Amino acid sequence: MAGLLPGLPGGLLSRVEVYGIRHHGPGSARALRGALEEFKPDAVLIEGPPEADPIVELAGDPGMVPPVALLAYSPAPRDGDRRAAFWPFAEFSPEWQAIRYGLGAGVPVRFCDLPAAHQLVPLPDGEPPDGEPAAEGVRADPLGRLAEAAGYDDAERWWDDVVEHRGAGPSPFPAIADAMAELRARLAEEPAAPREEQREAHMRRTLRRTLKEGHERVAVVCGAWHVPALRAEVPAAHDDRTLRGLPKTKVAMTWVPWTHGRLAGRSGYGAGVRSPGWYHHLFTARDRPVERWLTAAARVLRDEDLHVSSAHVIEAVRLAEALAALRGRPLAGLDEVTEATRAVLCEGADLPVELIQKRLVVGERLGAVPERTPMVPLQRDLQAEQRRLRLKPSALGRELDLDLRKPTDLERSRLLHRLRLLDVEWGAPAGTGRSKGTFRETWTLAWRPEFDVELIEAGAWGTTVRGAATARARAVAEDAAALSDLTSVAERCLLADLGDALPAVMRALADRAAVDTDVAHLMAAMPALVRALRYGDVRGTSTGPLRTVVDGLVVRVCVGLPPAITGLDDDAAREFLAHVDAVHGALSLLGDEGRLERWRRTLEGVLARPDALHGLIEGRLTRLLLDAGRLHDVPARMARAVSAGTPPDRAAAWIEGFLSGGALLLLHDEPLLRLVDAWIAGLPAGSFTDVLPLLRRTFGAYPAAERRAIGDRLRRRTAPGTASPPPPEEEIDDERAAPAAAAALQILGWRT
Template sequence: MVLGETSVSVLGVRHHGPGSARAVRRELERLRPDAILVEGPPEADALVALAPELEPPVALLAHVPGAPARAAFWPFAAFSPEWQAILYGTAAGIPVRFCDLPAAHSLAEPDEEQHDDGLRTDPIANLAAAAGYDDPERWWEDVVEHRGDTPFEVIAEAMAAVREGHEPDGREARREAYLRKTLRAAVKQGHGRIAVICGAWHVPALTGGLPPAARDNAVLRGLPKVKAELTWVPWTYGRLASWSGYGAGISSPGWYDHLFGAPDRPVERWLAGAAAVLRDEGLAVSSAHVIESVRLAHGLAALRGRPLAGLGEVTEAARAVLCEGDDLAVELIQRRMVVGDRLGHVTDGTPMVPLQRDLREQQRRLKLKPEALDREIDLDLRKPLDLGRSHLLHRLGLLGVAWGGLGESRGKGTFRETWTLRWRPEHDLALIERAALGTTVAGAAARRAADLAGSGGASLADLTSLVERCLLADLPDALPEVLAALSARAALDTDVTRLMAALPAMVRAHRYGDVRGTSAEGLAVIVRSMLDRICVGLPVAVAGLDDEAAAGLLQHVDAVHAAVALLSDDDASPRARWLATLLGVSDRHDLHGLIEGRLTRILLDCGELDDAADRLARATSRGQAPARAAAWIEGFLAGGGLLLVHDPRLLGLVDGWLTGLPGEQFTDVLPLLRRTFGGFAAPERRAVGERVRTAGHGERAGERAGEQERDVDERRAAAAVETVLTILGKAGR
């Protein structure tokens, strides 16, 4: 196409197509343009020069400062035609400019329009259907990716046919108007040979007779505008394997990367790589397997009339030969190779906020490399390196950068942590949004904690959790403000259940101050104050509870009891105060059976009761309602059945109560008892059953034999019998 004295070549491509990328590179070398226009936000023109130093996949990140929801990414892989055009231009000293709608306008559009392509139909799907293909990906591979060259003229004609009668609207019309505006500006600047690399769908809008400039200016007039900032950020193949805002997602980035990097014998190289992946997992795969799978892939391609085996053929060959039909092994190849785990890299010269730079320095110092796939690390907090890693991950968590997820540690004690790490591109956006909080991760996390504490909307539980997080993250500068807010909130909170819910985190935080060597001055005073208020309020809180409320309160009691056990051994007064409170409450007659039974068990385990058997006997006597007795037993036996295994007297009392119930009452309490005993571990249930069986055939049998051997004094018993008969109204019969 010629505009004035300028020759314009519009190269329609498929975003992230390896065949398109190679063809674009060859065509640029043939055309030798003096200007290259690439689809993308023009605010990123200044960032083009950094491209040769980056390691794809990377993405342009555009965001509106102070509005994290207003952000967009333009990803590039090594096999993206646009990326190859950028590399060619920068290497040859040719100006490379982006020509799509500015991010300042696209980010100002309503949310529902930001990800609207304006396409009423998928053009590739239409062309594939016209060629008799039911899979657009497979059609594109056959006619473009697997050819030695890409027929740009043919693609332009095909797209013109698909777009016949199509009227762009919405965002598509604005984008194409700006594409033409940029093209006209490049022509006006005197360039003689211009190459435009854009999505194949837009080729008809840039070729032939362009509409008058006034018409495009009218489309662009009055567009909303915001302040947008742009930079390069690392991207992942996992994120590339999804539909982006402009519809350029691909389902197999790892496969396309392979096609781009291995143009010769791609099938053989791919299946050899798949065999290596399976061997790494301990699966036996030989060279003969690889040879046979290659033959099968080529045979399938020939039967289907394909010029080269595609992903479908090599996957079927791998499933049948390498994996021997095992879908789990196929899934491993899919995850490692078809999608891939590659994470891009940007250099230190890339524009970054100080918070990003500090994190990069921390990652180097602590030897924590960002990776795209989940990686589990175990930390021993007694080692300075691991302790530093823990502090960094906890600080990032406070900033909303969930690089690591804390899991259950395999080791014992509080000196171990297990983290699962996975870096996502969105983390860079989160760091940019938190940049105003500070120039370092530690400083920003401390400021964030102080802001959360001073927001006024934080609950008591939120503040106690925040104290714990500050200690885990080693943020002593933030603790005074957080503790002050916590103290003020605790002093005003009159709900004893909220105090009980908050205390365990406070006690853990106090303990971490000892374990991690971090200062928590003033924390002990708050813990004591909260525990004193709990002890005062608990007797009132236990009154008049139904089953659900009793169960809820009991969870808080157990949590507080466990927390009190963590308090320092050199000060026994909090523990003594707590146990004295439980003892006083347990003697009340208006308690729910569940609570009374549980308190009895807690006090027994702590050595505070010597009449537990008597309490059990009273609770399970015939005068008690069966439902209450069952609830008492449930509370008493909560936490395991070892008590019944090792205390035959208590086992005998429970067994005697249960066997003495009439049939109707036994049926009523059976569901409650099954719930109680169902919570025991299987070995505990077997041990309890064995104890009952032994007692039944041993001790009880001996007792019955002794009774039969004893002489009964009929004369002395007659008076007692007469009294009983009188009470029963049967005297004289």
């Protein structure tokens, strides 16, 4: 648009060009760069938060590598809720190209959207703040409507064909502006959202201010939907009324690394694209993009030892181009190259296509920001620790094996555990996070952009990772609602080597354990403490106070268990069964014979009064003492438990508790196996139906190989290790057996 802008003093002639783009569109980015080089503006305005104006020059630093994002956050929200928003930029984002052009040309670059101070305030109707750039389609999905008018059922495919896949030619921006103007005219009767009106009013206000400063050639880069609003003759007084009295909050602004995965539509970002890796390729591959793409796909497959030849690539290129010609597309798009990849390079297999989807189509690229980017001290300390320990952040998940006997690996483990205390889950322990009885840990590391927000929030606890984690551990210990929460904090303090926090945590733990009379709480707290005590020596940390607490817990659990474990209903028995197993496993892991002997004597005393025990508990205690070599009359006990005078549901519960430790006992103890077999075979029809769910739950937990071995042992009816032949098979009436066999197979999950 050229001429007078409404609201400016008469006689001030300026030229303003408004470029309507699609956020993260490579064709838009390429066309915009060419248009700017031709227009040569003396000021560039970009849709984005004005608070970023003081740090926009960082985009020209060699250390700034996209994808990156502007991050706006509330340093100290009054209500405690997280307030943060991102404005991401990839290399193929038109806004990024506009920023780089302006900085390279030495002209002012400013952001003109509604300030983040307003956008981070929730809207009155409860709608969340929309601090991210809005997708085209703010009202009634305009791209979808234009695509439908053009005969497309996919708005993204239409936009790709008319803009992103265009070659050299005239600028697309006048046609885009005309199309949006026509569409907005047709939608004029539909009310606009208040936030949309506020954003567009602020864009016009910023444009007026820029022209008043004397700039005569101003380029405005914004979402295509907003172009008609910026070209409309709206009085300045109207915009002032729209923006008057808007609520705002205090915000800070910085740059953070971003990833291609977070640009994808599945990340939840409103203006995301489904295929950032493909768009990056379209922008960077100036010639023969289809050939280069399929060559890269072949390279990915070869790296996985899949045979792909040059002939495969040639045929895939031909197929992709043929599909594009049949569909009337100017260039083979992602759909065409994917179909060609599946048919030729992958020979119809879907798994290699999924690999290419992850490695190329999305492409987990992690950006970088320069050292002088504004950061809170905690972020800088973490960066220093990452460099010192040679732990480079990566968007792609990778396995990290640590040997805790090596000083560097031990320090890495402590850093990752400290970050987890701060709720920064950069590293996730694989499995339990420790290999029992060894000095090894395995982690999965994957950096996400949200961690920067979490680090900023965690900065309230301290300026270093160690100091912040120490303060956070103390606070968690003070606010812990349950004894098990305190034991978890104590364990994490040992793993993170937070010696300064451990005394406060141990005092709180000892005080809580001394007054807690619930045996279930004490039993739930013990495993974490025992793990911490067991592995404390591996890490070279002091565990003296912890050992005292564990000793006290063992005594109190052994004293309180007999009355607490009697007279339980089904649900309570199942809960206590888990506690008994956890405590037994923890004390066995600890390897202290004195504590373990006291625990076993307690179990023997409880088992001496079987009438007061739930069948599940009695069966499990019997199994634990059998495994410890403390019982020698188990066949007799089982015979009594499953005798005809015992209710079937109690007998089934006893069997479930007894066999919950695994199937190996039945495989190696023929008398016990025959007892169970005889009991099941002798159940009346109604009782069998009642106990069947319990039996399925017990035997269904065994691995398939163990279930097959039990079935084979029962079929052969011979003890392991003997050479006696199986008894002769009885005559079976197949016709009479067929319904029963079909029912049994259906119960086992087989199709008949």
